[in-house]
Amino acid sequence: MIEIENIHKIFNEKSSEPFEALKSITLHIAKNEAIILSGVSGSGKSTLLSLIASLDKPSSGKIVVDGELISKLPDLHASHYRAKSIGFIFQHFNLLEALSVEENIIAPLIPSRLDIITIKKQAQESMQRAGIAHKASQTIRELSGGEKQRCAIARALVTDPKLIICDEPTANLDKANSLKFIEILSTLKALGKTIIVATHDPIFDTLPFESRLIKMEDGRIVDE
Amino acid sequence: MHNNAFFHFLSLLLFKQKNKHIGAIFISVIIIFLLSSVLFISSSLQKSLQATLQNQPDFTISRLQAGRAVDTPTEWIEKIVQIDGVSAVTPRVYGRYFFAPNENSFLIVGVDFFDEQSNRSLQELMETTDLKSFFAMPSMLVGEGVQKFMSAHYYSDSFSFKLPNGSFKKVAIAQQLPSSTNLIANDMIVMPLELAKEIFAMEEESITDIALNVPNDAEWDTIVGKLHLLFYDAQVIDKREISKAYKSLYNYKGGLFLILYLITIITFMLILYQRYSMVYSAEKKEIGILRAIGWSIQDILKLKFYETLVIVISSFILGVVLAYIFVFIFDAPLLQEIFLGGENLANSVVFVPTIEFGILGSLFLFFALPFFASVLIPVWKIAVTPPKEAML
Amino acid sequence: MNEVLLSQEVIVYLLSESLLFGLLFVAFIITPLLIKRWNFDAFTQEQFRLENRSYLVMSIVFFVMALKILLLPYFVYTIDQLSDIVPGAMCGAGIIKANGYGNPLLLLKIIILFLSGFWMTLNRLDLEAKAYPYTKRKLWFFLFIFMLLSIEFALDILYFTHIQTTNPVTCCSVIFGQMGGSNALFLGLDTPMLLLLFYLLFVLLVLMLWSKNSLGIIVTSLLFLFVAYYSVVYFYGTYIYELPTHKCPFCMLQQEYYFIGYLVWGLLLVGVFMSLDYAISRWLWKRDALRLRNFALWALSLFVLLCSLFVVVYYSKNGVLL
Numbered sequence: 043m044i045e046i047e048n049i050h051k052i053f054n055e056k057s058s059e060p061f062e063a064l065k066s067i068t069l070h071i072a073k074n075e076a077i078i079l080s081g082v083s084g085s086g087k088s089t090l091l092s093l094i095a096s097l098d099k100p101s102s103g104k105i106v107v108d109g110e111l112i113s114k115l116p117d118l119h120a121s122h123y124r125a126k127s128i129g130f131i132f133q134h135f136n137l138l139e140a141l142s143v144e145e146n147i148i149a150p151l152i153p154s155r156l157d158i159i160t161i162k163k164q165a166q167e168s169m170q171r172a173g174i175a176h177k178a179s180q181t182i183r184e185l186s187g188g189e190k191q192r193c194a195i196a197r198a199l200v201t202d203p204k205l206i207i208c209d210e211p212t213a214n215l216d217k218a219n220s221l222k223f224i225e226i227l228s229t230l231k232a233l234g235k236t237i238i239v240a241t242h243d244p245i246f247d248t249l250p251f252e253s254r255l256i257k258m259e260d261g262r263i264v265d266e
Numbered sequence: 267m268h269n270n271a272f273f274h275f276l277s278l279l280l281f282k283q284k285n286k287h288i289g290a291i292f293i294s295v296i297i298i299f300l301l302s303s304v305l306f307i308s309s310s311l312q313k314s315l316q317a318t319l320q321n322q323p324d325f326t327i328s329r330l331q332a333g334r335a336v337d338t339p340t341e342w343i344e345k346i347v348q349i350d351g352v353s354a355v356t357p358r359v360y361g362r363y364f365f366a367p368n369e370n371s372f373l374i375v376g377v378d379f380f381d382e383q384s385n386r387s388l389q390e391l392m393e394t395t396d397l398k399s400f401f402a403m404p405s406m407l408v409g410e411g412v413q414k415f416m417s418a419h420y421y422s423d424s425f426s427f428k429l430p431n432g433s434f435k436k437v438a439i440a441q442q443l444p445s446s447t448n449l450i451a452n453d454m455i456v457m458p459l460e461l462a463k464e465i466f467a468m469e470e471e472s473i474t475d476i477a478l479n480v481p482n483d484a485e486w487d488t489i490v491g492k493l494h495l496l497f498y499d500a501q502v503i504d505k506r507e508i509s510k511a512y513k514s515l516y517n518y519k520g521g522l523f524l525i526l527y528l529i530t531i532i533t534f535m536l537i538l539y540q541r542y543s544m545v546y547s548a549e550k551k552e553i554g555i556l557r558a559i560g561w562s563i564q565d566i567l568k569l570k571f572y573e574t575l576v577i578v579i580s581s582f583i584l585g586v587v588l589a590y591i592f593v594f595i596f597d598a599p600l601l602q603e604i605f606l607g608g609e610n611l612a613n614s615v616v617f618v619p620t621i622e623f624g625i626l627g628s629l630f631l632f633f634a635l636p637f638f639a640s641v642l643i644p645v646w647k648i649a650v651t652p653p654k655e656a657m658l
Numbered sequence: 659m660n661e662v663l664l665s666q667e668v669i670v671y672l673l674s675e676s677l678l679f680g681l682l683f684v685a686f687i688i689t690p691l692l693i694k695r696w697n698f699d700a701f702t703q704e705q706f707r708l709e710n711r712s713y714l715v716m717s718i719v720f721f722v723m724a725l726k727i728l729l730l731p732y733f734v735y736t737i738d739q740l741s742d743i744v745p746g747a748m749c750g751a752g753i754i755k756a757n758g759y760g761n762p763l764l765l766l767k768i769i770i771l772f773l774s775g776f777w778m779t780l781n782r783l784d785l786e787a788k789a790y791p792y793t794k795r796k797l798w799f800f801l802f803i804f805m806l807l808s809i810e811f812a813l814d815i816l817y818f819t820h821i822q823t824t825n826p827v828t829c830c831s832v833i834f835g836q837m838g839g840s841n842a843l844f845l846g847l848d849t850p851m852l853l854l855l856f857y858l859l860f861v862l863l864v865l866m867l868w869s870k871n872s873l874g875i876i877v878t879s880l881l882f883l884f885v886a887y888y889s890v891v892y893f894y895g896t897y898i899y900e901l902p903t904h905k906c907p908f909c910m911l912q913q914e915y916y917f918i919g920y921l922v923w924g925l926l927l928v929g930v931f932m933s934l935d936y937a938i939s940r941w942l943w944k945r946d947a948l949r950l951r952n953f954a955l956w957a958l959s960l961f962v963l964l965c966s967l968f969v970v971v972y973y974s975k976n977g978v979l980l
Contacts, residue, residue: 097654125560136555140282150559158271628670650710
């Protein structure tokens with residue numbers, strides 16, 4: 043499903059101290075696979091995730107997702123790809139603080155030109171799946187960490203994406219909530235989603251579902 | 267529109283983050299309010315003036331000797347009446363009467379009350395006046411400003427004029443001139459011809475000028491020619507000239523305000539540019555999140571464009587409505603003074619509501635275009651926020 | 659100062675045009691570098707910056723065009739207002755002919771609006787495609803439009819500074835009137851022939867739009883624009899004014915006729931523009947924008963219907979034709 047070929051990412055290219063965040067990464071991920079990217083912070087996990095999600099563009103190399111070259115897409119198509127195929131769960135949740143749970147969850151569907159009734163129906167389903175439907179009209183500021191996490195999950199799922207990408211998803215959660223999160227991941231895997239998690243949380247060492255552990259260090263894949 | 271998800275989301279963002287825009291809306295409303303007040307006043311004044319001038323006599327003739335105005339002999343009247351197409355030939359006496367203690371002056375207009383009047387509003391007024399009691403004793407009709415001034419000086423039902431020979435002449439105040447004519451009749455006193463002559467100590471056979479009407483517009487130029495042929499030393503003023511003089515006076519005042527506004531609008535644009543550069547840079551994270559979850563640059567541009575449009579339209583409507591209330595319901599206190607000028611008697615005018623779409627359109631362009639132009643570049647800057655901003 | 663330059667409308671109009679030109683100038687300054695350095699296959703930071711900048715050019719052109727659409731009727735309104743202070747003028751017809759710049763300016767404005775409309779279509783296609791295939795072409799096209807816009811701006815200033823309030827101008831009855839054989843129609847047509855041509859061309863244009871014949875649409879819609887202009891001035895207008903000798907394209911824009919002229923000319927221009935836009939994007943860019951075509955059909959039909967309606971209403975009220 044995802045073919046990453048010889049990816050390089052260099053920051054501050056023109057400056058006197060260019061920083062090479064990713065060095066010649068090649069990686070193939072099959073459909074419905076669960077990938078755990080582990081490594082210390084600064085090892086390049088997040089950068090790799092952002093390239094797969096087309097949030098950023100590589101300095102060289104190729105990323106093909108479902109036969110489409112996403113490493114070099116015009117903005118309109120990249121946005122479309124992000125909206126359709128990617129459910130991204132960020133480390134700091136990245137919700138719009140002023141809005142309510144439901145309003146956050148409909149946000150990814152706004153550019154789709156669906157009417158508001160359909161959108162709200164989809165949001166409702168997604169909230170139920172993530173277990174946050176009872177807080178639908180509450181503002182994000184009033185939520186606990188675990189609730190914010192579930193809201194972020196609901197937002198990631200609302201477009202029914204093929205690929206779920208999580209960046210340090212348990213970094214701001216306690217043990218109980220982290221376990222709940224893993225539970226949700228396993229149901230998603232059972233639904234046929236492809237999952238990529240970047241983490242250094244040891245809780246991901248033992249998972250209730252089949253997974254592939256990839257270790258990163260200094261911008262390279264060191265162990266598979 | 268109701269089911270449109272985009273506008274639903276837009277209204278959510280606007281409503282929940284209204285604090286960001288309040289400053290800009292506040293300044294906009296003030297500017298719109300001031301400018302539309304000024305334009306409302308000037309267009310209303312022009313309308314009233316036009317209406318008042320409509321009622322003025324079509325022509326006035328006076329004698330001019332070597333460029334100096336002198337009294338006009340009454341025998342001219344008989345000759346003018348002979349001209350075909352001329353009607354309502356009225357002799358008039360007028361001049362300024364100075365009220366020494368305060369350096370104020372009244373405009374005294376003496377007319378022959380038994381003639382047909384060439385001034386149409388005077389004609390109407392006379393038909394409603396009880397002439398019997400009016401002529402029982404020396405009486406006059408006074409403008410609103412005069413009335414107020416006199417009653418402030420304890421002349422509530424009559425006024426004593428000081429004649430050139432040193433004696434006093436007591437004249438009763440019969441009635442007030444309608445306040446709709448305030449624009450030109452505020453400091454006016456209308457009285458019988460003979461009485462006015464007595465106050466100004468004029469000779470029996472002379473008057474100040476002669477007013478007349480020519481009902482058929484097409485005849486105007488011919489009549490002017492005939493009048494000049496008849497009297498080599500006559501000065502003929504027609505209504506259109508007065509109208510044009512007044513019009514360009516008010517146009518000029520409106521134009522002056524526009525120049526002032528030009529300076530204001532440049533300041534306004536700078537403030538807006540600053541303000542929105544700041545507001546939007548604070549939104550960087552938020553826009554980054556929207557970009558990350560699938561909003562394209564165009565979607566963000568659209569969002570910001572409509573956001574600005576809502577702000578522009580709502581402050582425009584608010585400003586115009588406030589100005590309407592200020593001018594047409596409260597009669598524009600303070601601003602009125604600037605327009606009417608109060609050197610002599612304090613004037614007060616009731617503004618007749620007039621709304622011209624052209625003026626509203628001009629106002630909208632004049633305000634909305636600079637507004638959009640100054641936020642365009644900040645909007646673009648925020649719209650091209652890279653989606654990886656959400657990761658930071 | 660000149661009385662014309664002090665009138666509110668002229669100040670507002672010239673200020674608006676100057677602001678828009680200022681923005682366009684920003685877009686103009688960044689365009690040459692964009693054209694020179696654009697290379698979509700590059701992975702460099704510079705290319706990303708250029709991509710972002712091309713969005714600035716797009717935003718500016720979009721904004722300017724939206725406002726130019728508003729400013730065209732405002733321009734017409736402005737010259738209409740000036741007829742109060744310029745002796746001899748009863749409507750905009752006299753003012754536009756007050757000096758040699760007026761008519762070219764009005765024509766240029768319409769051409770620029772059409773061209774920027776085509777630009778927006780090209781821009782949309784460029785953004786929707788996978789690799790920005792038309793970017794360089796659209797930027798060159800923008801430079802061309804910018805050149806026209808500069809001429810327009812210069813004409814704007816020349817036009818308004820050269821209207822004399824002392825020299826009387828001619829009234830529309832002189833410019834368009836047909837007394838004593840003056841102002842004969844082109845090709846020696848008479849009114850029935852003109853009307854026949856008007857309806858025939860309309861039917862032909864509808865057929866062309868239905869059959870999606872690009873070249874046919876372009877030719878017929880331009881012909882239709884030409885013939886429709888004459889038909890409105892010399893025939894339908896007389897029914898709007900209800901006076902057989904009143905022939906003028908400007909008077910119908912005034913309040914006495916409920917501003918109906920803005921609708922009449924607006925529908926015609928929008929209809930013809932959309933037909934052309936549809937034909938060009940089909941012909942050059944191989945895109946079949948059906949919505950555009952349907953809009954074009956609607957606007958043109960409404961235009962023809964509206965014109966015919968004036969005649970019908972007049973006939974049913976008075977029982978005779980003019």
